[in-house]
Amino acid sequence: MSGAEVAIGVIGVGTIGGYWLDHFAPTLPLQSRARVTAIFRRQQQWLAPRGIASKHWRETFTQHAQARQADGVEQWLQATRQREQQPVVLDLTADKTISRRYPAWFASGAHIISANKYAGSSAWSFYQELQRVRRQYQRHWLYNTTVGAGLPILSALHERCLCGDQVQRVEGNLSGSLSWIFQQYRAGDKLSDWVLKAQKMGLTEPDPRLDLGGMDVARKLVILAREVGWKLQLKDINMQNLVPDTLQAVSATNFVARLDDFDQAFDAWRQREHPNAEQFVYLGFVARDGAGQASGGTRLQPIDDSSPYARLPAGNANFTVQSRQYDANPLVIQGPGAGPEVTAAGVHSDVLQLIARLKNN
Ligand SMILES: NC(=O)C1=CN([C@@H]2O[C@H](COP(=O)(O)OP(=O)(O)OC[C@H]3O[C@@H](n4cnc5c(N)ncnc54)[C@H](OP(=O)(O)O)[C@@H]3O)[C@@H](O)[C@H]2O)C=CC1
Numbered sequence: 001m002s003g004a005e006v007a008i009g010v011i012g013v014g015t016i017g018g019y020w021l022d023h024f025a026p027t028l029p030l031q032s033r034a035r036v037t038a039i040f041r042r043q044q045q046w047l048a049p050r051g052i053a054s055k056h057w058r059e060t061f062t063q064h065a066q067a068r069q070a071d072g073v074e075q076w077l078q079a080t081r082q083r084e085q086q087p088v089v090l091d092l093t094a095d096k097t098i099s100r101r102y103p104a105w106f107a108s109g110a111h112i113i114s115a116n117k118y119a120g121s122s123a124w125s126f127y128q129e130l131q132r133v134r135r136q137y138q139r140h141w142l143y144n145t146t147v148g149a150g151l152p153i154l155s156a157l158h159e160r161c162l163c164g165d166q167v168q169r170v171e172g173n174l175s176g177s178l179s180w181i182f183q184q185y186r187a188g189d190k191l192s193d194w195v196l197k198a199q200k201m202g203l204t205e206p207d208p209r210l211d212l213g214g215m216d217v218a219r220k221l222v223i224l225a226r227e228v229g230w231k232l233q234l235k236d237i238n239m240q241n242l243v244p245d246t247l248q249a250v251s252a253t254n255f256v257a258r259l260d261d262f263d264q265a266f267d268a269w270r271q272r273e274h275p276n277a278e279q280f281v282y283l284g285f286v287a288r289d290g291a292g293q294a295s296g297g298t299r300l301q302p303i304d305d306s307s308p309y310a311r312l313p314a315g316n317a318n319f320t321v322q323s324r325q326y327d328a329n330p331l332v333i334q335g336p337g338a339g340p341e342v343t344a345a346g347v348h349s350d351v352l353q354l355i356a357r358l359k360n361n
């Protein structure tokens with residue numbers, strides 16, 4: 001199939017998917033012979049075998065989209081294979097059910113690029129099966145934006161392993177949205193004001209409780225650990241959840257309607273635990289002990305001016321990697337950790353890397 005046309009199916013055209021289609025899909029080099037031939041939203045789909053003129057995709061999607069078929073992606077994969085094209089699925093959703101389809105899609109010939117973190121942080125048994133099927137069908141799976149958005153943290157860890165280094169610990173403020181929020185929040189502010197602003201800028205997860213609850217950071221920690229070969233699952237991560245029990249199970253709309261309760265619960269925690277703190281940082285870590293046992297955790301930590309986290313630009317994620325080769329002087333990767341432009345650019349970088357791999361196959 002080397003040299004065959006590449007057919008891209010985009011699942012999820014929200015903040016990241018929309019930005020990628022608007023700004024990056026039109027720049028796919030002609031010689032790459034790659035084009036977008038399908039778009040899937042939750043309720044609608046559009047299959048366009050001859051390719052979608054990316055500049056006008058919003059208007060034409062509105063005109064041509066049909067009701068989403070339960071097996072719409074599978075039908076598209078089959079048609080793509082019949083045309084002897086190489087199918088590439090871009091999963092730009094935050095949907096667990098989509099991630100459960102990966103093994104079947106690998107088996108149907110798809111390569112997959114994910115911004116969705118669910119597959120990479122899934123239960124160990126599912127993750128192993130996913131990797132087994134991927135290897136069996138010799139498919140590629142790229143997911144660099146699942147940690148650090150456009151930052152090259154996963155590729156850096158991969159290179160560490162290739163050159164025989166042994167990673168011992170990765171630590172930092174891994175969340176772009178929580179970094180943006182807590183670089184600006186000061187004791188006494190309404191925390192929810194900052195949360196809503198971060199959401200408006202496209203920095204948070206579709207439901208910001210995934211960020212505030214620590215789950216988004218925990219998923220990143222599991223993905224980081226697996227990249228260096230450690231067996232770690234979400235249940236092994238000790239998370240600090242900033243969302244009070246009473247707001248954890250309510251709908252996303254109800255959560256937004258009850259932000260005053262969220263602020264009160266946060267203030268009560270702050271005054272009880274850290275009455276003199278002005279500034280905080282939300283940190284996460286994964287590490288492996290001498291016996292090879294991996295562990296991880298997240299916590300909201302008070303900081304003062306002397307902290308290396310005190311003056312990071314708002315929204316910067318920061319990864320400190322300690323390894324055999326980078327021991328006393330750790331490797332630090334830092335920069336914007338969320339947002340439409342850097343993330344869509346990271347997705348595009350994965351797309352170009354995949355096209356290059358397919359050409360060389
Ligand atoms: N925002 C950021 O800075 C970053 C985001 N990411 C990851 O990228 C992913 C997307 O994030 P973002 O764009 O911000 O989120 P959005 O909520 O803006 O977009 C997600 C889109 O996915 C669509 N969707 C949900 N379920 C399905 C489904 N079953 N089939 C088809 N479409 C579906 C929704 O479409 P519909 O309108 O049809 O319901 C929605 O528009 C997430 O996994 C996130 O973790 C990673 C790094 C950074």
Ligand SMILES: N[C@@H](CC=O)C(=O)O
Pocket residue numbers: 145146147148149174175176177178203204205211216337338339
């Ligand atoms: N919500 C996430 C987006 C990127 O993964 C974050 O804030 O880091």
